[in-house]
Amino acid sequence: MGLFNLKDVSPVGSIGDFVEQWKQPTPYRWQILGIAVALTFTLITLLVPKTERAPPAKPTIIWINSWREGRSEQEILASNITNQKRKDADAAVEKQRVEFRKEFYRKLAKASGMDPDELAREYGQKDAAQAKPRPASAAKPATAAQPAGTPAK
Numbered sequence: 001m002g003l004f005n006l007k008d009v010s011p012v013g014s015i016g017d018f019v020e021q022w023k024q025p026t027p028y029r030w031q032i033l034g035i036a037v038a039l040t041f042t043l044i045t046l047l048v049p050k051t052e053r054a055p056p057a058k059p060t061i062i063w064i065n066s067w068r069e070g071r072s073e074q075e076i077l078a079s080n081i082t083n084q085k086r087k088d089a090d091a092a093v094e095k096q097r098v099e100f101r102k103e104f105y106r107k108l109a110k111a112s113g114m115d116p117d118e119l120a121r122e123y124g125q126k127d128a129a130q131a132k133p134r135p136a137s138a139a140k141p142a143t144a145a146q147p148a149g150t151p152a153k
Helices: 011-023 030-049 071-109 117-121
Strands: none
Touching: 071 117
16 A cells, blocks of 8 residues: 555656656657657557548539420420339330249249249238238148159140
8 A cells, every 4th residue: 555655646747757857867858758758759659540630521422414494395205204214214124124023933833843923822922011920730731752853744
């Protein structure tokens, strides 16, 4: 308990001790001070997170105007009709792709020996929100006479 007494600690006394030590002539005083300052600066730089160093730079916004000024109502309507036709064409292509995928999976199910219509009823046609889980007692029992992987007749 006698090693460290808080009554003996004083900021004024410590500053006075520092000044007294600084006044004593030592040959390496400035070199030691320089190293101490450099080490302190290095530690502070390493320990401060990068997010705290400076606020982020504001982003540069570039506005691109694709329409000329002073377009008439007819030009606006014509561009809207053209865009709508393009959207309809894109939707038609997407619908064809969906139908192609459905037909592909139907053919794959047939080739695998499954009934595509039964699978469609069992798993639904992208209507999972309205589909209700079937109770376990209503599930169709598997036939043991037919090995797995053989096509159904």
